[in-house]
Amino acid sequence: MSGELSPLLQRVGEIARAAGEAILEIYRSDFDVTQKADRSPVTDADLAAQDVIAAGLAQLEPRLPVVSEEARTAAWSERATWSRYWLVDPLDGTREFVKRNGEFTVNIALIEEHRSVLGVVLAPVSGELYVARRGEGAWMQMRPEGAWQRMSTRSLAQPPRVAGSRSHGGGGVALLEALLGSEYSTHPLGSSLKFCVIARGDADVYLRRGPTSEWDTAAAQCVLEEAGGEVLDLRGESLRYNRGDSLLNPEFIAIGDRRIDWRARLLAHVD
Numbered sequence: 001m002s003g004e005l006s007p008l009l010q011r012v013g014e015i016a017r018a019a020g021e022a023i024l025e026i027y028r029s030d031f032d033v034t035q036k037a038d039r040s041p042v043t044d045a046d047l048a049a050q051d052v053i054a055a056g057l058a059q060l061e062p063r064l065p066v067v068s069e070e071a072r073t074a075a076w077s078e079r080a081t082w083s084r085y086w087l088v089d090p091l092d093g094t095r096e097f098v099k100r101n102g103e104f105t106v107n108i109a110l111i112e113e114h115r116s117v118l119g120v121v122l123a124p125v126s127g128e129l130y131v132a133r134r135g136e137g138a139w140m141q142m143r144p145e146g147a148w149q150r151m152s153t154r155s156l157a158q159p160p161r162v163a164g165s166r167s168h169g170g171g172g173v174a175l176l177e178a179l180l181g182s183e184y185s186t187h188p189l190g191s192s193l194k195f196c197v198i199a200r201g202d203a204d205v206y207l208r209r210g211p212t213s214e215w216d217t218a219a220a221q222c223v224l225e226e227a228g229g230e231v232l233d234l235r236g237e238s239l240r241y242n243r244g245d246s247l248l249n250p251e252f253i254a255i256g257d258r259r260i261d262w263r264a265r266l267l268a269h270v271d
Contacts (some may be wrong), residue, residue: 075160137151159180176207181205198224227256236262
């Protein structure tokens with residue numbers, strides 16, 4: 001990686017790529033799909049990536065806790081005492097994995113005092129790797145060993161381009177029209193890649209109405225923030241982590257152009 005990036009960020013990027021290789025080995029085979037208790041799908045690839053990431057992070061800081069979608073989560077009574085921990089989604093977008101459309105990611109974030117301060121997002125099929133750390137900016141590598149490109153968000157385009165969920169419907173049309181007007185285009189995309197297209201200046205907004213978990217957003221939030229954007233709940237406050245017993249996020253909007261007073265726009269249109 002570039003000399004501007006810290007050794008820690010370099011190493012976490014390497015862990016994500018190793019997890020991506022484990023995922024692709026299964027992606028190229030005939031794999032089984034089972035359901036978890038919440039009826040969401042899980043595959044051997046989710047579990048293989050979990051094993052790779054857990055082992056890699058344990059080598060970095062053996063005593064630092066890890067919260068992951070594919071591992072048992074510590075009780076709130078324990079998590080409430082944490083000021084620093086890893087937050088991981090080994091395979092974000094399992095539905096996209098099952099559809100074999102390539103729009104799934106590996107997400108690894110470092111949380112400090114309720115904020116995402118390091119984020120790594122890998123798209124295993126395309127090889128795109130997005131990395132960021134507080135104060136180091138956001139960077140994209142298109143393929144392993146490729147050149148690193150610094151990323152930045154763009155000014156709100158006219159008409160704006162909205163990144164939308166590939167598998168979770170198109171809720172929020174009324175609010176999007178209130179915030180942006182009716183003349184916007186849409187770009188359906190899976191997993192945390194929606195944040196990344198905003199971070200690299202290829203889209204402007206991603207509105208999520210409905211549930212997501214903290215591991216779905218933390219890594220990409222850091223990438224987007226370091227590229228110049230924000231992730232806000234619908235009261236206009238920055239998304240925070242480890243807030244309580246539940247690991248569900250509030251509904252939120254990810255934006256690229258933070259020169260706009262999004263908080264004022266949200267408060268004017270959200271009950």
